[in-house]
Amino acid sequence: MRLMLVDGFNLLSRYYFATERRRALDPEVTLKGLLRKVDGWTNEFTYIAFFWDGPIETTHRFALFPDYKATRTGLPEPLFHDYVKLRAALTERGIFQSELAGYEADDLMGAVATAFPGESYMYSSDRDLHQLLSPNVFQIVPKKGEELLMNRELFEATYGVRPLQFVDVKALQGDASDNIPGVKGIGPKTATILVQSYDTVEQLYELLRTEQLLEAHQKYVKKLDGHEEVALLSKRLSQIDIDAPIETDWEAYRFGSRLF
Known part of the structure; x- marks a missing residue:
């Protein structure tokens, strides 16, 4: 079994800023590109899931350090509109989505990836996810129009640590x-x-x-x-919280299962 786990805001932000100049000609350009990507995954993966950040102020990281991610700005209004439309489109396609107050998407992805009985592929440019790499957990890192498949061996050769x-x-x-x-x-x-x-x-x-x-x-x-x-x-x-509460009925992650 192979599961694709997607960092929703990471993917959405990358597509939004990559297509920003074309929005004047086509306001839906970001959403169209995203859905083409998602539809391509449905041909490769039986199990697909999107994960979204809960409110940062509800997380244990914020409680520990209120300045955590304090330099980040809010979502531009067009990006927020694309976010709402993307979530609706994923629901229409029967794709599993998860968001939980108190946790970031990384935590939910980490908990699912390490518990899933098959191979887990995390799609995100966020290097924090590298800590999860194992014989059954991989990361697909989008970068400048290409995608790098990061596994444990490549990570260790690149960074010199486990x-x-x-x-x-x-x-x-x-x-x-x-x-x-x-x-x-x-x-x-x-x-x-x-x-x-x-x-x-x-x-x-x-x-x-x-x-x-x-x-x-x-x-x-x-x-x-x-x-x-x-x-x-x-x-x-x-540190990613791999003990975050998750859905462990793996059939819930099967593409299209949310339609029934």
Whole structure:
């Protein structure tokens, strides 16, 4: 069995901004392109599901850090109209959709992808989903008109760490797009070196406290010292909640099943 899991707002936003200049000639250009993509998936996948973000202020991430994603702006009015139309069109096609207060689409996708008994393909350009990669979980990453199939092996060859360690790297380097602070002065290269050497942020700081960091890494002590709390917060903000409540009747995800 193969399941396509779609990050709804990620897909919609990409199509909206890619077709923005053509909207004056055809106001439906975004929706038409999206539905062509969706209809193509129905020929490849028996199981298809769209996931949408719940209100950000209801999530545990917002409760932990009210500035989480604070730099993001609201939806442009035309994009919101396309969102409403897309959800209606997906319902007409009998495609499963899920949105739940307290959770982002990533959480719902992660919970479903890791529980599904077959192969799960996550469609999104969001790198946070990389942490879920496994022998049965893949990510299709759209980029500049092409699509990259990211699997665990390609991820490890590209980033030099295991998928689950991606949150540790992000905890140290931060993420401006999500307004996750990270440790000031630690960039992607240094974060990767430290995670490769110490496995997790928790282990890194345990060895820092006991003065057991390798000699080659003593130069990072001043940057790391005193920032354990923000590093651990950043890790929690980055972790996908695979325990989110989901529909586990897999036939509900079968294309067309929502029509009956």
